[in-house]
Amino acid sequence: MTRVAFVGLGRMGAPMAARLAGAGHEVTVFNRTPRPELVPAGARASSSCAEAAAGAEVIVTMLADGAALHAVLDGADGILAGVAAGAGAGAGSPAGETGARPVLVNMSTIGPDAAREVAARAADAGLDFLDAPVSGSVPAAEAGTLVAMVGGQPAVLDRVRDVLGAMTREQLHLGPVGSGAAMKLALNLALAVTNETIAETLLLAQRAGISRDAAYDVLAAGALASPFVTYKRAAFADPVNAPVAFSVDLMRKDVGLALALADDVGLDVPAGRSVAGVLDAASSAGLGDRDIATVLTAQDAPG
C-alpha cells in the first residue's frame, strides 16, 4: 500500500484515481474545481495540492496541459510547497520512514521540454520525477488498461510500478525524462490523423450511398481495425451528442505540441499539419469542447 496524492479529477483522472483507491492505496485527491461526487470511494479529498502532497510517497498529476501542471506545482498551496512541508514534518511521514524520495509522476500530456523543466524543479524540491503519459481513453482508464509511456530513471519506475500498475496494464520505459512525453506526442499525431481518416472514410462512403453504420462494419472488420476504431464507433454514429471522451481542443493541444517537436527535430509532418487545420476548423465551428469524432460533423457540409 502506497500513500498517493492524485491531482486532477477530469475525464481521465477521476477513473484513474478510483482504480488507485480500489487497489488499496491510501489516496488523497485534489481538483481545482471542488467535485465531491468525483472523489472515489476510499479516497480522501484535500483542500489544496499542498495538503494532498505533504507526506505522500507518490504524487500523480493528470491535468489538461503544461500550464495546468505549473499551476498546481507553484505557490503556497502548490505541490512543491506541500512536499517541503511534508519533509519538514520529519521521519514520521511514510516517505521519511523508507528514506526514499517522493516521486512526482506526471501523466498529463505535455511537451518533452516542459517535462524536463518540471523534472529539474522537482529535483530541487527533493522529488524524483517520471513523465508517464498514457495511451487509451476513458474506457481504458476505467478498466485500468491504459498503457503508460515512461521517461525517467528505471530505478524510479521500479519504485512506483505497483502504483502505475493499478491504473495501467503496461508501463513501457522509453528513456530519460522527456521520452515518455515525446512518444506520447508522436502517438497522438497518429491518433489525430487516424481520427480524421475515419471521418473522411465514413463521409466518402456515405456520399457514395453507403450508410455510416454499414461503412463502420467494414472499418471494424477490415485491415484498419484497432482498439481505437472499435471504441470510437458510438461517437462516430452521433458525434455532436456523443459523451466526450477526448475533446477537440485537447487533441489540438497535443497536435500543436507534436508539430513543435517535429520542428525541433527538423522533420516535416504534412499529415500532422493538415489535421491541425481540421481541428482548428472544428473549434471555430464551436465544437472545441465536443468529442474528437465531431471533426466529421465539421466536414459534413454539402460540397
Ligand SMILES: NC(=O)c1ccc[n+]([C@@H]2O[C@H](COP(=O)([O-])OP(=O)(O)OC[C@H]3O[C@@H](n4cnc5c(N)ncnc54)[C@H](OP(=O)(O)O)[C@@H]3O)[C@@H](O)[C@H]2O)c1
Ligand atoms: N480524454 C482522453 O481520452 C485522454 C487520453 C489520454 C491522455 N489524455 C490527456 O490526459 C490529460 C487529461 O485529459 P482529460 O480528458 O481528463 O481532461 P479534462 O477532462 O479536461 O480534465 C482536465 C483536468 O485539468 C484540470 N485543470 C485544467 N486547467 C487547470 C489549471 N489551470 N489549474 C489546475 N487544474 C487545471 C481540470 O480541473 P477543473 O475540473 O477545475 O477544470 C481537470 O481536473 C490531458 O493532458 C489529455 O491530453 C486524455
